[in-house]
Amino acid sequence: MTLTLRGRARRLGDRVNTDYIISSSRKKETLDPHALKRWLLEAVDPGFAATVRDGDILVAGEAFGCGSAMEVAVTVVQAAGIRAVVARSFSRTYYRNAVNNGLVPVECDTADVGEGDVLTVQAGEDGVRVVNETRGVTLPARPLPGFVLGIVRAGGLVPYLREHGGFREVSG
Numbered sequence: 001m002t003l004t005l006r007g008r009a010r011r012l013g014d015r016v017n018t019d020y021i022i023s024s025s026r027k028k029e030t031l032d033p034h035a036l037k038r039w040l041l042e043a044v045d046p047g048f049a050a051t052v053r054d055g056d057i058l059v060a061g062e063a064f065g066c067g068s069a070m071e072v073a074v075t076v077v078q079a080a081g082i083r084a085v086v087a088r089s090f091s092r093t094y095y096r097n098a099v100n101n102g103l104v105p106v107e108c109d110t111a112d113v114g115e116g117d118v119l120t121v122q123a124g125e126d127g128v129r130v131v132n133e134t135r136g137v138t139l140p141a142r143p144l145p146g147f148v149l150g151i152v153r154a155g156g157l158v159p160y161l162r163e164h165g166g167f168r169e170v171s172g
Contacts, residue, residue, distance in 0.1 A: 002124035003153055005084050005104065007055040009132075011115040012044060016060055017067030018094065020044050022076045031072050033079035040080050054081030057121065059113045061087065065094020074101045084121050086110055086130055086141075099148050102156035106130060108141035123149060 020043040022036055030036065041048040058064075058077065064087035065073060074097045077085065084104035098105040106121055108130055113119065117134035128141040144152070154160035 001153070002122055002126075003104065003149070004123075005055075005057065005121045007057040007083070007119060008053065009059045009086075009113050009115060009117040009119050010048075010052065010056050010082075011113065012041070012058060012060040012064070014061035014088075015063045015066055016041075016044065018065055018070055018073035019067055021065070021073040022070075027070075027072065033072055033075035036072065036076045037079040040076055049080065052080045052082065056080075056082050057119050058082055058085040059087070059110050059119070060085065061110060062089045064088075064090050065098075066091040069093040069097070071097050071101070074098050074103050078103050086113070086119070086121065099151050100157040102152055102154070102159070104152050106141050108139045110139075112137045112139060123152070125149070 021041060022039060023043055026036055026039045038049050064085060078101060084106060086106040086108060088110055089107060090105055095105050104121065104123065106128055112135060113132055117132050120131040120133060122129050123144055127143045130139040130141055132139065151157055151160045154163050
């Protein structure tokens with residue numbers, strides 16, 4: 001079964017760290033991602049959160065999610081309605097937190113993606129690809145290992161464990 005997501009690209013640069021995703025100063029009162037989403041990426045663009053639409057796809061350069069390992073940097077992205085992040089590379093902890101929470105992390109060359117381009121992300125046993133519908137370009141992406149694909153399909157690690165009663169090898 002192929003996981004397919006379609007949305008508008010929201011372009012970011014390199015090394016967008018977790019404190020840029022959601023500022024530490026905003027987390028003093030709450031860690032509720034639904035309360036925090038109004039400040040999503042305010043350090044990068046103060047008006048960003050107000051322009052996010054459900055289904056948007058974040059597109060970034062290298063080392064997306066570097067910095068601290070705070071899980072809320074993933075859950076606030078999801079609370080804003082974003083289901084996938086396409087980046088040249090991720091920090092290891094952000095990638096793992098994304099998988100654990102069901103946010104789809106896709107690694108590929110993002111040079112051919114502009115702000116507002118319409119993207120389709122397809123992830124399945126046969127690999128991952130990003131189709132830039134606006135520019136008519138298909139971007140091959142790093143495949144998701146079978147167990148990672150199983151976890152993100154389930155919506156995260158906890159739903160996966162509930163569904164399967166533990167870990168098992170997922171084909172693909």
